[in-house]
Structures are given as C-alpha cells and as structure tokens.
Amino acid sequence: MDIVTTFFNVDVLWRSMPQLLQGLWRTILLGGLSIILGLVGGLALALVRLYAPRPLRWLSIAYIDVFRALPVLVWLVIVYYAFPFIGIRLSPFASACLALTTVSAAYTAEIYRAGIEAIPRGQFEAAQSIGLNAFDVMRDVILPQAVRIVIPPLTNNSINVMKDTALASVVALPDLLKQATQAQALAANPTPLIGAALLYLVLLLPLVRLVARFETRYSSREAR
Incomplete structure (x- = not known):
C-alpha cells in the first residue's frame, strides 16, 4: 500500500465523516463550556486573590499554584476514576468539563490579575x-481597560483548552479524537485520524489568527 492509500484514503474518510462530525460537535460543546466557565471562575479567583481578606487570598493562591502545576490528564483521571470512591460519580462529559474548567480557571486568574495590576x-x-x-x-x-489588555492571552488560553479536549478520550467521551480512533479501528486504516487532524485545524486555525491580530492591534496602540 502506498502513502496515499494508507493515510489519505478518500473512501475511508468519506465513510467515517459522519462519526467524525459527531465527535467534532462534542469537542466544540465541551471546549466552549469549559472556556466560558474558566473565564468566569478565573475572574472570581483573580478578584479574591487581589482584594479578599488574607485567608481567602492564601486559599486562592494555593488553588492557582496547584492547578497550574497539575497536568490536565492526571487531574481528569482522578476526577473520573477516583471521585467515585468518595461518592462523587460524574459522567465522562462532566468529568472532562470539570477538569478542563478548574485548570483553565487557574491560568485565567493569573491573566486577569496581570491585566488588573497593569492599570495605573x-x-x-x-x-x-x-x-x-x-x-x-x-x-x-x-x-473594561484590563479586558482589552488580556484579550490576546485569554484567547491563547482558550485555544489550549480546546486542544486539551482531546484528553477526554481517555475517559471514553466520544469526542473528535475518540471517534477518530474508533473509526480507524473499524476501517483498519489511519485515514480517520488524518481527518480528525484536519478538523482540528479548521476549528483552531481561525483562533490562532485571531490571537495574532489582537496582538498586532494591541502592539500598535502601545506604540502610539
């Protein structure tokens, strides 16, 4: 078999596309919800860290430091497989959303904090x-002033969250990557993985260009 038949088999890609599109929808839903909750939670954490009484500030700092240091995959496995032992059972989607949101909020909090502290x-x-x-x-x-400053790093963090949704396949969530691996197994051909990669590019490349545009616009304003 040549490389085209093995990795770019149009017939296999066409037959697996409905399955891939179902996974893409779940990926968008998971990523979008995690990003929104992470933005809200991150802002709350940033405000607590900056202006709350000292004990609450210490707690917020501890949360931010721990979840910035904790790999998303490790935390996701803990949420899905360990939480049931303490009576907390979450679906694969809820587990993935919780893991992504809690980690994203920690990074977002530091982005907001830097933006707020940049205001004179x-x-x-x-x-x-x-x-x-x-x-x-x-x-x-x-x-309003801080948000304009932090839009580029927030958008960049949102891209990372969307990419991290691929980790949800570890807990059997039928996201884009999970659907691609299942289609690969059924077809005995890796073309569905190439299709998944192309769909990730279609989803994320506009966001990457958006970050570059925000950074260019902000840099031009700073230069004035």
Whole structure:
C-alpha cells in the first residue's frame, strides 16, 4: 500500500465523516463550556486573590499554584476514576468539563490579575474621587481597560483548552479524537485520524489568527 492509500484514503474518510462530525460537535460543546466557565471562575479567583481578606487570598493562591502545576490528564483521571470512591460519580462529559474548567480557571486568574495590576493606580483613585464604590470602580473603570489588555492571552488560553479536549478520550467521551480512533479501528486504516487532524485545524486555525491580530492591534496602540 502506498502513502496515499494508507493515510489519505478518500473512501475511508468519506465513510467515517459522519462519526467524525459527531465527535467534532462534542469537542466544540465541551471546549466552549469549559472556556466560558474558566473565564468566569478565573475572574472570581483573580478578584479574591487581589482584594479578599488574607485567608481567602492564601486559599486562592494555593488553588492557582496547584492547578497550574497539575497536568490536565492526571487531574481528569482522578476526577473520573477516583471521585467515585468518595461518592462523587460524574459522567465522562462532566468529568472532562470539570477538569478542563478548574485548570483553565487557574491560568485565567493569573491573566486577569496581570491585566488588573497593569492599570495605573491613578485610575482607581480618580474613580474613587468621584464617589464610585469599590464594585462600581472595578466594573465600570478597571475591568473594561484590563479586558482589552488580556484579550490576546485569554484567547491563547482558550485555544489550549480546546486542544486539551482531546484528553477526554481517555475517559471514553466520544469526542473528535475518540471517534477518530474508533473509526480507524473499524476501517483498519489511519485515514480517520488524518481527518480528525484536519478538523482540528479548521476549528483552531481561525483562533490562532485571531490571537495574532489582537496582538498586532494591541502592539500598535502601545506604540502610539
């Protein structure tokens, strides 16, 4: 068999495409939900780390450090296989979503923190001088500026989360990678894996270009 028949078999790819598209939908759903929850959780963690009482700050720092150091795959295996021993049973989708969200939130928290700390102190003082309370200062003055700064790294982190969804195949979630490996086994041909790789590229390349565009735009603003 030549390389085209082995890795780029059009007939095998066509027969496996419905299965791959089902897996792609689950990958998008898992990645999108994990990204959204990670963004919300990361913002809450960042605010706790910066402004909460000291014991809560210590807890948030410990959480961020632990989950940034913990490999996603190891944490996913613990959530799915170890949690049932303490009475917590989660579906493969819920386990993968929990693992991705908790790790993503830790990275996102550090991104938000860096963005908030990049805002000049005078912005806080000016907002307080016109009578805004702490909540309004953060919501109306600080966060809108900080978000513009952190959009490139947040988008980059979202790409990493979407790529990490492939780890969900370890817990038998029929995502894109799992469907591709099953199609490969049925066809006795690796072409479905090539098809999965192409679908990942179609999904993630626009996000990669979006990051580059954000970085270029931000750099041009900084240069003015």
